[in-house]
Amino acid sequence: MKLELRGITKTFGTFVANDAIDLVVEPGEIHSLLGENGAGKSTLMNVLYGLYRPDGGEIVIDGTPVSFSDPGDAMEAGIGMVHQHFMLVPVFTVAENMVLGNEPTRGGLLDIAAARTLVREISARFGFDLDPDARVEDLPVGAQQRVEIIKALSRSAEVLVLDEPTAVLTPQETDELMAIMRQLRDEGTSIVFITHKLREVKAVSDRITVIRRGRVVGEADPSADQAELASLMVGRQVSLAQEKAEATPGEVALEVEDLRVTDAAGTRTLDGVSFDVRHGEVLAIAGVQGNGQTELTEALLGLQETVHGSARLEGRELVGRSTKQVLDAGVGFVPEDRTHDALVADFSVAENLVLDQHDRPPFGSAVAMSLRAIAENAKRLIPEFDIRTGSASAAASTLSGGNQQKIVMARALNRELSLLLASQPTRGVDVGSIEFLHRRILDERDKGTPVVIVSTELDEVTQLADRIAVMYRGRILGIVPGDEDRDVLGLMMAGYSAEAAREAVAAGARTTDSQLADEGDIA
Template sequence: MCDEEQLARRSATLRLQLRGLTKRFGSLVANDHIDLTVEPGEIHALLGENGAGKSTLMNMLYGLLTPDEGEIVISRPDESGDMVETVHRFDSPGDALDAGLGMVHQHFMLVPVFTVAENVILGREMTNERTRLLDRRKARQAVRTVSEQYGLQVDPDALVEDIPVGVQQRVEIIKALISDCELLILDEPTAVLTPQEIDELLEIMRQLRADGKSIVFISHKLKEVKAIADRITVIRHGRVVGEADPSASESELAALMVGRDVRLQVEKTDADPGEPALEIRDLTVVDERGFHAVDGLNLTVNAGEIVGVAGVQGNGQTELAEAIMALAPTVGGSIHIGGRELAHAGTSRIIEAGVGYIPEDRSLDGVVKEFSIEENLILNRYNRPPYARAGVLNAVEISRQAAANIETFDVRTPSASTPVGSLSGGNQQKVIVAREFSRPLKLLIAAQPTRGVDVGAMEFIHSRIVAERDAGAGVLVISSELDEVLSLSDRVAVMYDGKIVAEVSPDTPRDEIGRLMAGATVQAEEPVQTEESDGD
């Protein structure tokens, strides 16, 4: 640790203690007498699987939920340097902010049509002392000051709807820092970020720690926790089950999270490819800006194999998946599914052809948050047997299947009638996976299939994807996690600038795949010289 960082850590003043914090929702005990201490100037990781109670705990800390039992204690030094405890009850996020706590939620709390500066001061508006009117100039300057201090690089005049997800997250962090927070809660902050954005966020966290801030880092991603945390607390089923050092192995942390040994590597036999399940020729898709997001793309996925698409986010992967599912209009080329041309068919026809779809953005395209779990589980078959006959829903069968899927896919919920929007992000993903895998498939399009899920759920989803392949389905996996692509795929298609620029084996060195992802061309092999060709 450098001298400057040691000095900043010593100057940090806020210690947070949670004592016996408990929260119940009916018969469900989401948090069961949680004890947790965050020391001044440390990054404390809170590790747990989906539904373990991590977000509930932090929502109590941030004033969004009221504890049923327990205390929130904040300690600061008095003039003599002795730590003085005060017990707090936060009835709103404003109370938490006043006490020096800030929070960046997994799903950002931003207004898309407002500028960065307008979002940052929303609820804590800066006014001109003379006119008492909103002072946008002062707001913009405040954003620039914090942005420069912490290397956050955000344009205060940009509209939130026009900036990438990683930059939106920086806006949320700036909101907390402008409110002079001393402890920052980051709730699953890497769930929707690209690998490059994750690296940038970890560096921002190090800078915040070096400046004396404390951070509660909620995650289930073991590599990131090991890379950034000073201490790790693990909770399971709403209880603290242990503390771990960042030097612990990923296998040890996974077992502590899930309560059993977890296979961190995908286990599968060699593929036995059959006839083409998906054939794409010269596909072109124009995005909303008029650019060719997919530009003359060619790709084949055979039955009984997994083809993974590797690429830096934003090179047309999203538009490719949406075009296959008829969710994005194509302007050229063909899409054959099971030998049938379906480039201009509707989404319902594609689903009826035996295509399953795990969308990239579960909130926008995967679930209807206001609907119950059992309603979401039949979204693609609500009008067909066994769920409906002659236009009448079969409530008994819908409930029976929902109960079976909730158990099989380990969806953590009080009941099948719970609105999906009240579940954690990982449990929402499990609902989508359960819906798509609970019917026979000929082709599976899986875009970011394990985004936001814990290692136990990831192991299960990976095994089900392999099982679909082994049952004869063609599988197209699109993921920003290169480890996931390489471990699942039988063949890897590298995508850059709207095209498939190479197809390689998953055993190809990572640095070579990385160069292809960055736009490097495949090196042609040198022609072999023979004795016959040497003479002339």
């Protein structure tokens, strides 16, 4: 199926999200739509999928203009979409989610056996390994995404739109997704891949269209280098490698000793973690996701119920304190999941920018908030952090994922800090904004603030860290210098000690990001 978007225009009030966009997707190709967060990529695909009605232009399928009043029309025409935030019912099974809205029946009753059979058939075809009777809430993120893909394929999608599909995936899951994309393409399915991640675009695309501020600014070949793609995205030269001054660490600010966390099932998820962080340094916590990083940050923030051990910030114990008390002690926190833990979706941008300070001057007191101070704060931070929003009063839910992340980072950095604790600080953020946010993190370090970042992105770890602590199965295997060899880090993330990893690398061992994820899961 050949898909054409001709002169698509979509406005929201005075804001032009899509400005006369032309796009052609040929049958059986992976066509990447590359652009910054807020560039208009998702809006364009929501028009294609019938979620928005265009204010101008037309959609053409195999030479015939079509009009979609809702997603049902788009699906009927052979268009499927996997959204960045999954549209699944957590308590339903895989089979129930797959047929939701298009239920097979027999004798007027739901034919769940037919749904299970269809899940097995599609899973076998693409190697998805999905249990039809598994509850979605019990599945890892990568498996939930495969459920979304199965939903689209079960309705005979000939064009599959993937909206920022790797934003919450591990390197291993990303590689698996790319293999699935190539297989779908080879079998004739066209894929529109919406992303801002340059490596992934280069690895999987057949063609690339770049959108900037609602307009198509050019096409690029997958062979183009990352710097060229980055400058096309943001309209200026972008430094992909952050320059940083040599750290001058001061006294120890945070001391963590023998920190242990036990979950509700009695499993030790954090097992005797000890480290310290000094004023004026960045300690990066590296590791494949799911090795205790989440539990570590939650333990420090008072979000875990069963915590043993000690974490002292400037001599004051954090373990046993409430989250509010920890934040009031000067900890700036960036949670790894902005949707569930960092934002109130229905609150305005301005309100979200003061969530952790709304009851303190100048924004308010125990009795009332100062709307003027909150508005002035937003007026300053929105341009400073380039938060793309039509208004400070717009709900946070109306912003793209990357712009939501900028709100979270702006809030965390908008006061004097005793500690900056940032988990996945640039997850879902475009390359231009990553450059800016990395600079702000390093500026905070240079002011003398102790900084802890948790990241599954090795590029981010090596660019920011003065020291790197590698976590594996709830423990820290070793703390190494920030300029440690990537292959050594990779082997450590797969379970090697620092000494064993260095010996293996010296003997010629190498590992890629995806391989280390595989090994880390197996070991």
